[in-house]
Amino acid sequence: MKITDVLIKYWGHTQFRLKQEEVIEQVLQKKDTLAILPTGGGKSICYQIPTLMQEGTCLVISPLIALMNDQIRHLQSKGIKSVSITSDMHYSEIDTALTNCIYGGVKFLYLSPERLHNNLVQSRIKEMNINLIAIDEAHCISEWGHNFRPSYRHIFEIRKIIDETPILALTATATNNVIKDIQNNLLFKEENLIQSSFFRGNMSYIVDNIEDKNSRLLKVLDKIKSSAIIYVGTRKKAKNLTNFLINNSLSVNYYHGGLPSEVRTKRQADWTNNQTRIMVATNAFGMGIDKEDVKLVVHMDLPSTIEAYFQEAGRAGRNGKTAYAYLLANNSDISKQEDLLKLKYPKIDEIVEGYQNIANYLQIAVGDFPEDPIPFNIVAFSERYKINILKVYNILKYLEKEEKVKLSDGIHSPSKVKITTTITDLYRFQITNKLYDSFIKLLLRSHSNILNHLVVINEEKIATQLNSSVNNVREILIKLKQLDILEYQEKNNLSQLTFLQVRQDLDHLQVNKKKWEERKIYENEKLQHIVNYIKKKDICRSQLLLQYFGEMESEECSICDVCIVKYKHPKK
Numbered sequence: 001m002k003i004t005d006v007l008i009k010y011w012g013h014t015q016f017r018l019k020q021e022e023v024i025e026q027v028l029q030k031k032d033t034l035a036i037l038p039t040g041g042g043k044s045i046c047y048q049i050p051t052l053m054q055e056g057t058c059l060v061i062s063p064l065i066a067l068m069n070d071q072i073r074h075l076q077s078k079g080i081k082s083v084s085i086t087s088d089m090h091y092s093e094i095d096t097a098l099t100n101c102i103y104g105g106v107k108f109l110y111l112s113p114e115r116l117h118n119n120l121v122q123s124r125i126k127e128m129n130i131n132l133i134a135i136d137e138a139h140c141i142s143e144w145g146h147n148f149r150p151s152y153r154h155i156f157e158i159r160k161i162i163d164e165t166p167i168l169a170l171t172a173t174a175t176n177n178v179i180k181d182i183q184n185n186l187l188f189k190e191e192n193l194i195q196s197s198f199f200r201g202n203m204s205y206i207v208d209n210i211e212d213k214n215s216r217l218l219k220v221l222d223k224i225k226s227s228a229i230i231y232v233g234t235r236k237k238a239k240n241l242t243n244f245l246i247n248n249s250l251s252v253n254y255y256h257g258g259l260p261s262e263v264r265t266k267r268q269a270d271w272t273n274n275q276t277r278i279m280v281a282t283n284a285f286g287m288g289i290d291k292e293d294v295k296l297v298v299h300m301d302l303p304s305t306i307e308a309y310f311q312e313a314g315r316a317g318r319n320g321k322t323a324y325a326y327l328l329a330n331n332s333d334i335s336k337q338e339d340l341l342k343l344k345y346p347k348i349d350e351i352v353e354g355y356q357n358i359a360n361y362l363q364i365a366v367g368d369f370p371e372d373p374i375p376f377n378i379v380a381f382s383e384r385y386k387i388n389i390l391k392v393y394n395i396l397k398y399l400e401k402e403e404k405v406k407l408s409d410g411i412h413s414p415s416k417v418k419i420t421t422t423i424t425d426l427y428r429f430q431i432t433n434k435l436y437d438s439f440i441k442l443l444l445r446s447h448s449n450i451l452n453h454l455v456v457i458n459e460e461k462i463a464t465q466l467n468s469s470v471n472n473v474r475e476i477l478i479k480l481k482q483l484d485i486l487e488y489q490e491k492n493n494l495s496q497l498t499f500l501q502v503r504q505d506l507d508h509l510q511v512n513k514k515k516w517e518e519r520k521i522y523e524n525e526k527l528q529h530i531v532n533y534i535k536k537k538d539i540c541r542s543q544l545l546l547q548y549f550g551e552m553e554s555e556e557c558s559i560c561d562v563c564i565v566k567y568k569h570p571k572k
Contacts, residue, residue: 003028006049010078017042019196024049027132027168032188034138034169034179036195039314043170044071047134051108052080056131057101059165060110061155063137068110070290075108084110085121098124113140113151122161130165133158135186138169139307142181143401143519150403156187172314173198173307176550198310198549202317204324204559205541207534213300213328214241218248220326221278226295227271230280231312233301241300242280251277257284283308292319298326302333305526306533306548322559329534337527343390345520346398348513354395355404355509357385364503373408373496396497402511406498415491416454417443417477420484423451429485439476440485442466454487537562 003024007013016024019035020042026033027050037043051058062068068084075082083097083106101109102124109128115121135141141152159167167186174182183191210216221228232238238254245252253267253276270276272291279285283304297316303309309327317323346354359366361381362374378396382389399405419426430437442465447455459477463470474490481488533544541560546552556563 001053003049003053006052007045010048010052010080011045016045019194020046023168023194026192026194027166028053030164030166031192032167032183032186032190033192033194034171034174034182034188036171036174036179036193038196038198038200039172039311039318043136043172046170047132047168048075048108051132054131056129057106058108058132058134059125059128059130059158060108060134060136061113061116062110063112063140063149063152065112067136068112072108072110080108081106082108082110085115085118086112091120094118094120102127113149113155116158117151117154125158126161130162133162133165133167135167135169138171138182139174139178141169141185142174142178148401150401150406153185156185159187173311173549175307175548197554198546198551199542199554199557200314200317201557202320202322203313203542203557204322204561205313205327205545205557206324206561207327207329207541208561209330209534210328211330213330214244216328217298217300220296220298220324221245221250224296224324226277227274227291227293228278228296228298229285229289229294229312229315230278230298230300231285231303232280232282235282237300238280238282245278245280252280253278255279255281255285257282283312286312289315290318291315294318295321295323296326297324298328300328302329302337302530302534303327304337304530306529306545309530309533310545310549327534334531334534337530340390341520341523341527343388344394344523345516346391346395348511348516350391351395351398351511352506352509354387354392355399355504356506357381357387358396358405358497359503361385362497364499366503366505369502370499373498375494376407376497377494398511398516403500404504404509406500408496408498414456415459416487416489417447417450417457418454418487419443419451420487426485429483436476436480436485439466440480443486454489459491537565 003021004014004016007016017037019037023033023035023037023046027047035043035046037046047058047060060068060071062071065084065086068086072082072084081100081104083100085094085097089097097109098121100106111121135152135155140149141155142148159165167188169182169186171182179193183193208216217230230241232241235256235258238256242252242254253270255264255267259267267276267279268285268289271279274293294316297313299309299312303312313325316325358376358381361384362376364370364374378389378392381387382392396405396407400407421429426440430440442462443450443457446462447457449455459470459473462468463473466473477486477488480486529548533541536544540556540563542557543554546554556566558567
């Protein structure tokens with residue numbers, strides 16, 4: 001079967017996009033390959049087609065559960081067996097999924113890089129016929145990339161298990177440093193890069209130097225009445241800007257990493273299905289977003305890097321029609337970013353002290369190695385030790401890069417209740433405390449196993465059933481807890497901290513000062529590239545972006561703000 005036959009059979013297309021066929025041919029020749037294709041350029045086909053043409057299973061390493069699930073749904077709709085191993089699966093579920101990969105004809109196994117280190121996963125992979133290792137969002141491997149994830153650095157270990165299996169690394173953006181880093185870390189047998197041009201002829205890049213950003217935003221949204229993404233720098237700003245737009249009668253919602261997963265999923269689905277026109281989001285709204293009719297992306301704050309900006313702006317115009325990427329900036333934005341950079345890189349002694357304070361706060365003794373993730377209230381910690389909350393976060397990010405700890409952001413834990421007294425004592429309590437009788441009866445009626453297990457409850461629903469307020473329900477639950485009638489765990493959205501090494505004392509905590517300083521200098525250079533992009537008024541925006549990625553010779557786009565002025569076109 002020819003590769004075009006597979007394309008027609010499963011995707012209904014008669015021809016490939018630029019570079020897709022070349023990548024597939026390299027994979028079929030068992031060559032390690034790094035493919036840099038634009039956002040929306042059909043990267044997944046590059047590993048799906050060669051897998052379907054061969055015996056065996058493709059191991060796909062992907063950074064996001066939502067991205068995995070989307071791919072699996074897409075493949076299963078075509079009758080292609082696919083499974084994923086995610087963090088919310090029990091041992092028995094993982095065991096079954098892996099067994100199906102060995103004996104059940106599964107073509108695609110999706111894993112997070114963290115799951116790849118699981119002993120059960122590794123032992124079962126040895127039994128599988130793995131025909132290809134595909135690594136999505138491969139720039140996460142590189143410390144010089146914009147979405148570095150320490151767990152990606154250990155993917156090379158899979159080569160010790162299945163050494164002869166070729167690797168296909170995929171990304172949309174990569175500088176020369178990142179390209180070299182990816183291939184070195186994945187132990188490519190030889191360098192093999194296939195790269196398409198970063199040129200997006202349908203993208204109009206516009207920079208507005210303006211103080212009143214909100215007013216300008218309203219005018220842009222009024223002119224370009226389409227599906228849109230608005231990127232902001234903080235969660236608070238996402239919520240506040242959403243309220244501002246709602247007050248101006250716009251269909252809008254917000255998205256950030258601190259929202260419960262079910263809320264994020266619902267909001268993304270509403271936006272994807274055009275039930276919500278505008279999504280206001282932090283950079284958490286990123287990987288895996290594939291919506292063809294997005295015509296507008298607006299950055300209300302300076303992006304951290306050119307790579308991040310290019311990828312985020314590139315979520316518009318995937319249908320090939322003219323689309324717009326607005327960057328609203330002013331002089332104060334630059335100074336804010338410079339201040340944030342200082343907070344992002346605390347002094348080495350602040351990092352060491354921060355590590356010790358965190359361990360003490362969580363009551364972890366020197367030499368202890370907690371097995372399970374520990375809830376960690378960053379706000380409370382920041383207040384107790386009088387450390388700027390952003391500095392705390394960046395201390396944690398450094399410790400994560402050094403593989404001391406791992407921070408899982410915004411883990412949602414619902415409220416839970418369990419009756420702790422005996423049924424006899426509970427009955428006596430109800431008789432002598434009529435005030436609580438109807439409340440306890442409702443709990444017993446609604447949750448049959450509440451006497452033996454912690455059960456999830458919804459305070460809002462209970463309040464409605466009792467014709468009471470949520471605060472009153474919580475007060476009753478707290479009072480019953482104080483009376484030793486029940487156990488009550490209030491819901492939270494706390495982060496969770498996992499120790500990756502034993503808790504170390506000051507003398508044995510090693511930090512790489514040289515490497516830290518190098519990264520600080522490097523990120524400052526990244527910021528200067530953004531500043532240069534904003535301030536340059538004599539070079540086509542598209543050309544500036546392409547030059548950053550090493551494309552030194554390219555044509556002017558004719559539709560960015562610089563070109564419009566240059567050629568005296570009417571401004572869109």
